Amino acid sequence: MSAVPRRGPLFWGSAAAGWALIGWGLRGALHHRIDTRPGQLARFLLGGALAHDLLLAPLVLLAGVALSRAVRGRWRAPVQAALFISGTLALFTYPELRGYGHGLRNPTSLPHDYAANLGLVVAAVVLGTAVTALVRGLLSASRR
Amino acid sequence: MVRSSRLTTVIGTYTTDPDLPLRQHAYQSPLRDERLAAWLGASLGVLFTTCFVTGLFSHLHQHPLSWLPVPARPAGLFRFTQGLHVASGIASLPVLVAKLWVVWPRFVSFPPGRRVADAVERLGILALVTGGIFMVFSGVANIAQWYPWRFSFTAAHYWTAWITIGALVAPVGAKGPIARPALFGAAPAAPVRGTPPVPRGRRKNRPALADADPALSTSAEGRHDGLDRRGFLLTVAAASGLLTLTTVGQTLPGFRRLALLAPRDPADRPVNRSARNAGVIDAAASPGYRLRVEGRVATPLTFTLDQLQSLPAHTAELPIACVEGWSYSARWTGVRLRDLLQMAGAPPGSAVHVESLEEHSPYRLSFVNHFQAGDADTLLATHLDGAVLSADHGYPLRLIGPGRPGVNQTKWVTRVVVV
Numbered sequence: 001m002s003a004v005p006r007r008g009p010l011f012w013g014s015a016a017a018g019w020a021l022i023g024w025g026l027r028g029a030l031h032h033r034i035d036t037r038p039g040q041l042a043r044f045l046l047g048g049a050l051a052h053d054l055l056l057a058p059l060v061l062l063a064g065v066a067l068s069r070a071v072r073g074r075w076r077a078p079v080q081a082a083l084f085i086s087g088t089l090a091l092f093t094y095p096e097l098r099g100y101g102h103g104l105r106n107p108t109s110l111p112h113d114y115a116a117n118l119g120l121v122v123a124a125v126v127l128g129t130a131v132t133a134l135v136r137g138l139l140s141a142s143r144r
Numbered sequence: 145m146v147r148s149s150r151l152t153t154v155i156g157t158y159t160t161d162p163d164l165p166l167r168q169h170a171y172q173s174p175l176r177d178e179r180l181a182a183w184l185g186a187s188l189g190v191l192f193t194t195c196f197v198t199g200l201f202s203h204l205h206q207h208p209l210s211w212l213p214v215p216a217r218p219a220g221l222f223r224f225t226q227g228l229h230v231a232s233g234i235a236s237l238p239v240l241v242a243k244l245w246v247v248w249p250r251f252v253s254f255p256p257g258r259r260v261a262d263a264v265e266r267l268g269i270l271a272l273v274t275g276g277i278f279m280v281f282s283g284v285a286n287i288a289q290w291y292p293w294r295f296s297f298t299a300a301h302y303w304t305a306w307i308t309i310g311a312l313v314a315p316v317g318a319k320g321p322i323a324r325p326a327l328f329g330a331a332p333a334a335p336v337r338g339t340p341p342v343p344r345g346r347r348k349n350r351p352a353l354a355d356a357d358p359a360l361s362t363s364a365e366g367r368h369d370g371l372d373r374r375g376f377l378l379t380v381a382a383a384s385g386l387l388t389l390t391t392v393g394q395t396l397p398g399f400r401r402l403a404l405l406a407p408r409d410p411a412d413r414p415v416n417r418s419a420r421n422a423g424v425i426d427a428a429a430s431p432g433y434r435l436r437v438e439g440r441v442a443t444p445l446t447f448t449l450d451q452l453q454s455l456p457a458h459t460a461e462l463p464i465a466c467v468e469g470w471s472y473s474a475r476w477t478g479v480r481l482r483d484l485l486q487m488a489g490a491p492p493g494s495a496v497h498v499e500s501l502e503e504h505s506p507y508r509l510s511f512v513n514h515f516q517a518g519d520a521d522t523l524l525a526t527h528l529d530g531a532v533l534s535a536d537h538g539y540p541l542r543l544i545g546p547g548r549p550g551v552n553q554t555k556w557v558t559r560v561v562v563v
Contacts, residue, residue, distance in 0.1 A: 007261040011317035015264050018314025025306030035299035048277035076370040081379040088238040088383045101289030108414035109289050117404035
């Protein structure tokens, strides 16, 4: 087993300052319990981390494994880039796609056709990454 | 005994060693290296800190402190800070996802801690991960007006922000010595006893993780298919940039045509709360509507809508800036608040409470400090862009003042109390 470095004043100083802020936040969340509903808030906090660890991260790992077997060579990088950008766009757009805001009957909320717009942006991403890959390929070929 | 060693092997296969930076056995992506983790962490630190500071400013508007009154000018300050708050929050989504992915093997390191310092560090990381995910998720859900919870969004978002920023500060001492050379290319720190020394002169100022940790067969610097470190960082930046480009038009007029994914369109003159949802349609349209000016005044006054409209009117071009990040500028016409206060004989430099016809809402009442109440452009408006206010925009009377959040531009005003 390897030896471990000692923790110095910077480690303990920043840990103390950080934990003081965390403590202030926890105190506030518990003190204003009528507004924050600490039990439910705690479920959302831990639920978010579990959703990431048990759902999103394994899905991304599986997608990565599939991608590494399906796409080889110089096309893998643009496919990875396009998938990452499109995936984060879709994550952001999810509540708009589901139209949850329409439940509040606010006529000015969610005014666009978000499925069509997301499709348009993703198409632009795919096109952009493909063009970038082709240009880079041509440039590197001309250098040889 | 056999079972125990098999268990150890399984644990060793799918977990990482907490003593070594990002040591991984089962997670051999070439992109999980220190330099990438440091750049993503620093970017996230800048974005979260921007969100925190601008969020505190918004909180100060909504929960005013008597010893720290917010100035009315510049008129577009809140529009800028809140637009920045929401844009930074949206831009942080890809960075957060990327950072979590890069450091994910660290979350499954085993054993989780061998000393008090390990436990402190890992608890801080837990607070950062849970807080960071919650802040981005709740913010994105809120601007799309999705509320899958029963707590108050503002209270939960505010207090969790303190937890998250604290969790960002706490690991500075632990991560700083690793991140500094990774970020700025300084000479690598002395190797930890037990790990092989870093070969000098291999590639100036660029310690490869494979040098620090032989468990890795590849690093982001080696040749491999797929994105390299720079490509991955550019991809994350492109995702953040594209999200910004397709949403920021909800507050920046020059980008409106590109705001394909924005939850609001400023051209629609959006509102946060409709008259129907506020339950004020009948009261606002009632012929019995009155505005009362009272409290610490020499002469309490009562006005009908006709009487208000016969008073000298003033027009001001002011932004309305929602806490959800959208904003637009418009021409508002109405009576100056300070003229009404003067008519009622309020002491100079008075602050007021403005009350709405709306009954059951935390925003039925707003505080207007002495800077804002005395400003020439703080109006009780009856018209928007030359037309009588619609019910959703606050008919018959709404408050509009420079530099105030939209939730504090109280609609359906019925009472002004000098405090």
